[in-house]
Amino acid sequence: MPKTRLNSILLLYLILLFALFTGRAQVDTFPKNISLVSYIRQLEKDFDVKFSYIDKDLQPIIVATPKGSSLKDILNDIQNQTQLIIRKLSERYYTLSKSTTVDICAFVLDNYSENTTPGATVEVLGSSISTVTDMNGRFTLDNIPRKASIRIKHIGYKPKYVTAEDLVSKNPCTTLLFSLNYQQLDEVVVYKFLTTGLTKKTDGSITLNTEEFGILPGLLEPDVLQTVQALPGIKSIDETVSDINIRGGTNDQNLILWDDIKMYQSGHFFGLISAFNPYLTEHVTIIKDGTSAEYGDGVSGIIDMQSKNKIAGNFFGGVGINMISGDLFGQIPISNKLALQVSARRSITDLINTPTYKQFSKRAFQDTEVEGGSNPNNDADINQDEIFYFYDFTAKVLYDINEQHKARFSFININNNLDYTETALSSARTDQSNLNQTNLSFGGNLESEWTNRFSTKLTAYYSNYNLDSENRINNGQQILDQRNEVIETSIKLNTNYQLNPTLNWLNGYQFSEVGITNFTDVTQPPYESNIKGVIRTNSLYSEISYASPNKRLVARGGGRLNYLVNVKYFNEFIVEPRLNLSYSLYPNLQLEVKGEFKNQTTNQIIDLEQNFLGIEKRRWMLSNNKNDTVPGNPNLPIVKSKQGSMGINYDKGQWFVGLEGYYKEVNGISTATQGFQNQNQFNGEIGKYEVKGLEFLINHKNNLFSTWLSYAYNLNNYTFEDIVPNVFPNNLDITHTLTFASTYTYENLKIGIGINYRTGKPFTKPQEGADGIDFTTFPVSINYQEPNSSRLPDYLRADASAIYDFNISKRVKATAGASILNILNKENILNTYYRLNDQNEIVTIESVSLGFTPNVSFRISF
Missing domain, CATH: 2.60.40.1120 (Carboxypeptidase-like, regulatory domain)
Known part of the structure; x- marks a missing residue:
């Protein structure tokens, strides 16, 4: 036989042998994994038995091919793999069920x-x-x-x-x-100072963690908007939380966010108390400059509050009361994936007249009808009746769709209400006034982690602010009705991509629409004004963050492109570059360089002191860049700012020392938004202000004590080309600010005491003597000296507080606290202005600070 033919036969034989072996293996070998339901059906045929079970219990179960030849061995193997309960009812019938x-x-x-x-x-x-x-x-x-x-x-x-x-x-x-945990680069914390819960991050922002918060002088609880004023460069020159000045800017130039929702109201008691419950607020970020590109608005600063965002396994909550209000809060777990947070607070001021309320009332209502300012000489003939209260309510739904996707829905309602009736006993004349201020907002977000490196956050919200005032004079013969309404809707998408362990790339888009209505109606003489406006903003932003492997260099740079449209007045593109850089010169010495351009289109105009009972003088209005003249609708350009700063920080052991210098310029401001109370009050000139400042902080801390000294220097000047002189001090120009404070913690006791000092703010005096009144105009007016050429006396206030924690039971904890504001009962003048009385005489009006104000509180948490 030829050799080639023999080789062919051998090859064919081998192929047939392999095919036979493979076929037998396929016949004799079960699949490695098999559906349990399918396998049980096969067993019923092979062993002539019947199994009873619930289909949905067994349908998703996959098992490895059971070992053994007998039915008993096979069932034992299934039971070991699945932990199902298998019961033998008879020789032929079996049941399968899930164990608990x-x-x-x-x-x-x-x-x-x-x-x-x-x-x-x-x-x-x-x-x-x-x-x-x-x-x-x-x-x-x-x-x-x-x-x-x-x-x-x-x-x-x-x-x-x-x-x-x-x-x-x-x-x-x-x-x-x-999955590896990639942290965003700007979350690195480098300093803890002043008190527990306050930390400074490498990007220069400050974070307040309310759960870890210790104590600050004069505070009984971690009131967010009071606490931020402990930081250099942040103050309220009128002692309110609704008028916070960051580096010489007005309050409307701050972006205040609660759960990513823009807030247009921030205070109770007309600014003396924060409207945000601190016990469900998990952390607060305060940014003075070097802002991330994802933020719009807020040419002066940002206060970003975030409520608790994780689902706890057990219920937690608390209740508390002080001499102003009572509150409660809690988180209710509905399931492992769903929870509900709620908080509520209401004043007790319409029920109990406490010493704290008396001081707050005196401060809030001085020179108003409520305190008899309209009839200072006839108090004995006047019967006054006032009802004042406030409340706030929040709710949040937390839903973890799965490990990668989490949805959150938030709601907040804030309300201040004042009803006042004044009756002249001799004439039976009645004047009635009421003021209602509300903020209702809700929003939600969806956080998604698509991969270990790529994540997104989709946010949307609706915010509605209303200020309604009605004043009925002389039994309703004259009625003044004023309303201010703001409605804003927004949607925002953030994307984060971790390029590598040192680089993060943020991109995003935001659309917002804000509409504002200002309505005024007077019956005698007849007058009506209804001004409405809408601005739509589309923004694209991108930003790269870098942190060197040893964290010596941390940098963030990017920009924001805005397209703003006011259908009636303008459409404009605005580019905003942003930079934030931190470099460690030595292990304990860090250099910071920050810069930003920003803009905003919402402003608060400040009316006459007499409007809204003399206590709420701010109304929101939109930028318009208009040239026409409409009564009650001043020219308000888009406000634009640029700011740069450089600082150096030393942190080693128990010592922290920080020094930072900055320059800020804000263009497009109007005298209508700055609170002028002189010859420039109604003119509506457009200009700018420039601030050159220096901030210094030294803090020494150990396990028991924390002591700090902070100092801020500001040179804050206006420039208005149409005012003579065209450069003069800003209404918020506080040249020197000094704070010295110390806290002491021993076991469950915390004590804080501090002193705040600052130079007086500028104001404008009338001309001396007979030149002080101009009788040539109608109506008669006051002749003033050069704007802001005088200054109020220096401000000095000492505060103290003490808190003691103790356990009522293993689960229930309690806190008792006491505080005193203005221990020395020093009368600090916060503001001085002038007006004419019915006899055309100049009357000096002085706003005075809080006097000696005690407060006590008691809280229970569980």
């Missing part, structure tokens, strides 16, 4: 190189059961509820959530992969 508890087992590996992760914490949520992984990354737990949620945590990794049913013990155990 299971034994679980898993190996925890990292998803990058699949290395073991020993020491990972494993918790059964809603119980006290927990364990840690061994050196091989393995853990086991017995008798765990089948539907229980398991949380696995380890430093450097994102928490992982699974159900116990997913980890039913197998041979081998289930393998779980941990």
Whole structure:
């Protein structure tokens, strides 16, 4: 036989032999994994038995091919793999059902190189059961509820959530992969100072953590808008939280956010108390400059408040009362994926007349009808009746769709209400006034982690602010009705991509529409004004963040492109570059360089002192860039700012020293928004202000004490080309500000005491003697000296507070506190202005600070 033919026969024989062996193997070998339902049906045919079970319980279960030849061995193997309960009813009939508890087992590996992760914490949520992984990354737990949620945590990794049913013990155990935790670069914290809970990050922003907050002089609770005033460069020259001045700017130039919703009202008691419950506010970020490109508005600064954002396994909450108000808050877990947060507060001022209320009332209502300012000489003939109260309510729904997607929905309602009736006993004349100020807002966001490096956040909100005032004079013969309404809607998308461990790329888009209505109606003489406007803004932004591997250099740079449209007046593109750089010169010495361009289109005009009962003088209006003249609608350009700063910080051990210089220029301001109370009050000139400043802070802290000294220097000047002289001091020009304070903590007792000093603000006096009144005009007016050529006396106030924590039970904790504002009872003049009385005589009006103001509080948390 030829050799080639023999080789062909041998090759054919080998192919047939391989095919026969492969076919037999396919016949004799079951698939490695098989649907349990399918396998049970096969068993029913092979062994002539019947199984009873619920389809939905078994349908998703996959098992490895059971070992054994007898039915008993096979069923034992299935039971070991699935922890199902298998009962034999007779020789032919069996039942399969799920047990209420299971034994679980898993190996925890990292998803990058699949290395073991020993020491990972494993918790059964809603119980006290927990364990840690061994050196091989393995853990086991017995008798765990089948539907229980398991949380696995380890430093450097994102928490992982699974159900116990997913980890039913197998041979081998289930393998779980941990995702590496990429933190955003600007979250690095470098300093903790002043008091616990206050930290400074590498980008220069300050973060307040309310849960860790210690104590500050004069404060009984972590009032957000009071606390920020402890920082250099942030003050309120009229002692209110609704008029916070950041580096010489007006309050309307601050962007205030609550759960990513822009707020147009921030205070109760007409600015003396913050309107935001601090006990559900998890952390607050304060930014003076070097802002991220994702923020629009706020040419002076940003206060960004975020409420608690994680679902806790157990209910927590608290109640408290002080001499102004009572409040309650809590988080209610509905399931492992769903929770509800609520908080409510209401004043007790219409029920109890406390010493604290008397001082607050005297401060808020001085020189108003409520305090008899309209009839100072006839108090005995006047019967006054006032009802004042405030409340706020918040709610938040937290829903974890899964580990990668989380949805949040927030709601807030703020209300101030004053009803006042004044009756002249001799003439039976009655004047009635009421003022209602409300803010109702709601919004939501969806946070998604698409990969370990790419995440998004979609945010939308609706915010509605209303100020309604009605004044009925002389039994209703004259009625003045004033309303101010702001409606804003916005949608925003942030995308974050971690290019590598040192680079992060932020991109986003934001659309906002804000509409503002100002309505005024007077019956005698007849007058009506109804001014409406709408501005739509489309913004694109992009930003790169870099942190060197040793964190010596941390930098962020980017920009924001805005397209603004006011249908009636303008459409404009505005480019805003942003820069934030931090460099460690030495291990404990850091250099900061920051800069930004910003704009805003909402402004607060300030009316006459007599309007709105003399206590609420601010009304929101939109920028218009208009040239026409409409009564009550002043020319308000788009406000634009540019700011740069450079600072150096030293932090070592128990010492922190910081020094920062800055320059800020804000263009497009109007005299109508600056609170002038002189010859420039009604003219509506357009100009700018420039601030050159220096901020210094030294803080020494140890386990018991924290003592600090802060100093701020400002040179803040207006420039108005149509005013003579055209350069003069800003109404908010406080040249020197000094704070010295100390806190002491011993076990459960916290004590704080501090002194605040600042130079007086500028004001304008009338001309001396007979030149002070101009009788040639109608109506008669006051002749003033050069604007802001005089200054108020220096301001000095000492405050103290003490808080004691104790346990009522293992779960219930209590806090008792006492505070005193203005211990020395010093009469500080906050403002001075002038007006003419009915006899055309100049009357001096002085606004005075809070006097000696005690307060006590008691809280329970559980």
